[in-house]
Amino acid sequence: DDKARELLRDFDPYLFIKHLPDPSLVLSPCRKFLLPRRTRRCPPVALVLDLDETLVHSTTDHCGNADFSFSLHANFQRQTVYVRRRPHLQMFMERVAQLFEIIVFTASQSTYAEKLLNILDPKRKVFRHRIFRDSCVLVDGNYLKDLSVLGRDLSKTVIVDNSPQAFGFQVDNGIPIESWFDDEADCALASLLPFLESLASAEDVRPIIASAYKLRQKIQAASDPPWLRHCVHENEKQAVSKITL
Secondary structure (H helix, E strand, C coil): HHHHHHHHHHHHHHHHHCCHHHHHHHHHCCCCCCCCCCCCCCCEEEEECCCCCCCCCEEECCCCCCCCCEEEEEEEEEEEEEEEEEECCHHHHHHHHEEHHHHHHHCHHHHHHHHHHHHCCCCCCCEEECCHHHEEECCEEEEEEHHHHHCCCCCHHHECCCHHHHHHHHCCCCCCCCCCCCCCCHHHHHHHHHHHHHHCCCCCCCHHHHHHHHHHHHHCCCCHHHHHHHHHHHHHHHHHHHCCC
């Protein structure tokens, strides 16, 4: 847990997004839609939810205050996974299920995530669709979630993720949420509900999200650390000297 928190502190997701390559360079033009067509009974807006550190926190370290646990075979050994629900998760799930088509899109492996989701939502009444790591796009060690592959109208698609870089290809669709590990006083899910409710009937969610979260401004303001700027400057000087020679 401590290592994960340290990595999150040192990583600037908005700087990462700023340096993302053009999507056409990393996304296959032949990618098929992952989901079946939306039915008429389905709510018009799709809400894409991340799993780990957004809805729950899981660990293989023994956890006495876990909400539940399950066994998992990984790396040729059996492990016990201990899971804590983020505060207000049940209420959040019940409410968003009334308003949206819910899609879980996680960078976790399906063997783990399916087991967890089957406990959270055993009858699949909330999480209608489940998408896993094999559908992410790996860019510089980060798993990105390309929303265009869902087959849903992007003007009516919202993603909530604790890792903003995950929705780097569709910034205006993304709502960043604070990573959650164990804070029992956390109220991020409950606090987010009124804003999500305002999106449920929107003609286009993107300008509303962009106005509220101003992520493009954060991306624009993100700057390289001094050591990296120095390396780039030195490389540019060497390139110029080679040309003049």
